[in-house]
Amino acid sequence: MSLTSHLNSPIGKKLVTGVTGLGLTFFVLMHMIGNLSMFSGDDAYNLYAHFLMSLGPLLYAVELGLVVFFLAHAINGVKIWMGKRKARPQGYKVYKSAGKPSMQSSSSRSMIITGIILLVFLVFHLISFKFGPGGPGNGDPAYLTTIDGVEMRDLAKLVREKFATGWYTWGYTAIMLLLVVHLRHGVWSALQSLGAMRPSLSPAIYTIGGLIGLGIGLGFIVMPLALYFGMI
Amino acid sequence: MANSMNITLKVWRQAGPDAQGGFETYVVPDANEHMSFLELLDVLNEQLIKEGKDPVEFDHDCREGICGSCGVVIDGMAHGPQQRTACCQLHMRHYKDGDTIVIEPWRAEGFPIIKDLVVDRSAFDRIIAAGGYISANTGAAQDANALPIAKYNADLAMDYATCIGCGACVAACPNASASLFTAAKIAQLSLLPQGDPERKTRVRNMVDQMDKEGFGDCSNHAECEAVCPKGISISSIAIMRREYVKALAD
Ligand code: SF4
Ligand code: FES
Numbered sequence: 001m002s003l004t005s006h007l008n009s010p011i012g013k014k015l016v017t018g019v020t021g022l023g024l025t026f027f028v029l030m031h032m033i034g035n036l037s038m039f040s041g042d043d044a045y046n047l048y049a050h051f052l053m054s055l056g057p058l059l060y061a062v063e064l065g066l067v068v069f070f071l072a073h074a075i076n077g078v079k080i081w082m083g084k085r086k087a088r089p090q091g092y093k094v095y096k097s098a099g100k101p102s103m104q105s106s107s108s109r110s111m112i113i114t115g116i117i118l119l120v121f122l123v124f125h126l127i128s129f130k131f132g133p134g135g136p137g138n139g140d141p142a143y144l145t146t147i148d149g150v151e152m153r154d155l156a157k158l159v160r161e162k163f164a165t166g167w168y169t170w171g172y173t174a175i176m177l178l179l180v181v182h183l184r185h186g187v188w189s190a191l192q193s194l195g196a197m198r199p200s201l202s203p204a205i206y207t208i209g210g211l212i213g214l215g216i217g218l219g220f221i222v223m224p225l226a227l228y229f230g231m232i
Numbered sequence: 233m234a235n236s237m238n239i240t241l242k243v244w245r246q247a248g249p250d251a252q253g254g255f256e257t258y259v260v261p262d263a264n265e266h267m268s269f270l271e272l273l274d275v276l277n278e279q280l281i282k283e284g285k286d287p288v289e290f291d292h293d294c295r296e297g298i299c300g301s302c303g304v305v306i307d308g309m310a311h312g313p314q315q316r317t318a319c320c321q322l323h324m325r326h327y328k329d330g331d332t333i334v335i336e337p338w339r340a341e342g343f344p345i346i347k348d349l350v351v352d353r354s355a356f357d358r359i360i361a362a363g364g365y366i367s368a369n370t371g372a373a374q375d376a377n378a379l380p381i382a383k384y385n386a387d388l389a390m391d392y393a394t395c396i397g398c399g400a401c402v403a404a405c406p407n408a409s410a411s412l413f414t415a416a417k418i419a420q421l422s423l424l425p426q427g428d429p430e431r432k433t434r435v436r437n438m439v440d441q442m443d444k445e446g447f448g449d450c451s452n453h454a455e456c457e458a459v460c461p462k463g464i465s466i467s468s469i470a471i472m473r474r475e476y477v478k479a480l481a482d
Contacts, residue, residue: 079449084406084451086446086448088408092336098315098458102453102454108452188452189452
């Protein structure tokens with residue numbers, strides 16, 4: 001059997017979804033922590049962004065990796081969802097969870113929906129910020145700043161503008177809450193898929209997964225809200 | 233004398249594999265709390281036969297929770313509301329006079345309906361035939377303790393070996409995945425020296441067969457464990473994944 005057929009096997013799909021899911025969770029965690037630099041002032045935020053840009057080839061490598069991870073994660077998610085529709089063409093008239101130890105929840109059942117919304121948001125988000133004014137292919141002198149004699153992109157200005165608008169701020173907040181919902185089942189599920197589970201640890205790991213999701217989501221939400229309410 | 237209960241049943245009726253099915257409503261006026269769930273269906277069938285109607289087909293054999301023949305979805309839950317209980321062991325004392333109960337067959341592409349509540353579970357036989365056995369010539373029976381096995385492994389293997397092949401795990405899984413059934417056998421044999429020589433081909437072939445039978449993928453909802461009459465843990469699925477990865481390593 002070839003590598004692709006192994007990756008496409010029922011277990012391959014879960015491993016790929018799990019590994020890429022954990023990788024992406026680590027990425028959003030780092031992204032969230034980076035965002036918090038805004039609390040140290042616009043210069044700190046711009047310097048951090050500039051530092052990332054100055055990594056050059058290393059940054060491109062990471063970005064390429066992220067694209068591959070996002071695509072693999074999304075494609076597998078859709079495949080699993082399509083497989084489920086094929087595997088049960090006719091649903092039940094009445095369907096209920098039998099309760100614990102089931103981990104079924106609104107979160108586990110909505111992974112495909114939250115996932116698709118997050119993917120659409122990602123594209124929109126990249127267009128707004130990464131490729132927004134002052135970004136690659138969109139040089140705009142109004143979004144440049146000079147810190148300690150170094151000219152760099154004034155990303156903080158763009159962030160402030162975006163999160164001065166109500167619909168943008170609340171929309172972003174809502175999406176981040178969906179990320180929490182996605183991670184609540186996702187983190188636990190990835191760890192279970194990678195075979196790291198002792199039954200006695202399951203409830204603890206499920207709780208930790210939920211807390212990681214909640215921490216990441218709240219971390220993303222505080223900065224825009226602080227900007228919107230003029231606290232920073 | 234137990235009080236009699238008036239129970240309304242909404243039962244899935246389907247004349248044959250390709251026939252159009254639908255729900256029929258029946259009233260059993262003299263059910264009582266001492267009946268098992270399947271006895272309730274027996275009483276319903278006697279009623280139907282007396283009325284000159286076709287009785288409801290349902291699978292059953294031992295009626296003591298050990299053979300895995302029985303299995304229907306009761307009010308949305310495979311084997312009904314009581315955990316770790318096959319529906320033959322479910323008793324009517326869990327219901328009260330005037331209740332309405334919805335009964336459906338297992339629904340999965342891999343378990344085509346034969347008639348009414350009876351589904352074809354031969355897909356499970358083919359998964360086992362793909363590798364869920366050992367093919368050593370054992371000769372005469374050995375002394376019980378000739379082959380030392382760690383107590384922990386022996387106990388765990390025994391837990392996984394209790395699968396009765398009922399199919400509730402598939403029926404309850406939102407994805408109609410057969411992972412728990414397949415993993416139970418793989419995990420059991422992976423823990424025993426007898427299972428060692430064929431471990432790699434076993435996991436590859438069984439997972440392959442599970443896929444070919446049209447079952448869905450596992451999404452770790454863990455609903456299977458909640459409905460399994462034997463309470464088989466999804467840790468078996470984690471073992472199956474590890475075995476699979478190890479089998480690919482060479
Ligand atoms: S794992 Fe449990 S639910 Fe699934 S077939 Fe075996 S006994 Fe039935
Ligand atoms: S009839 Fe044998 S397990 Fe229910």
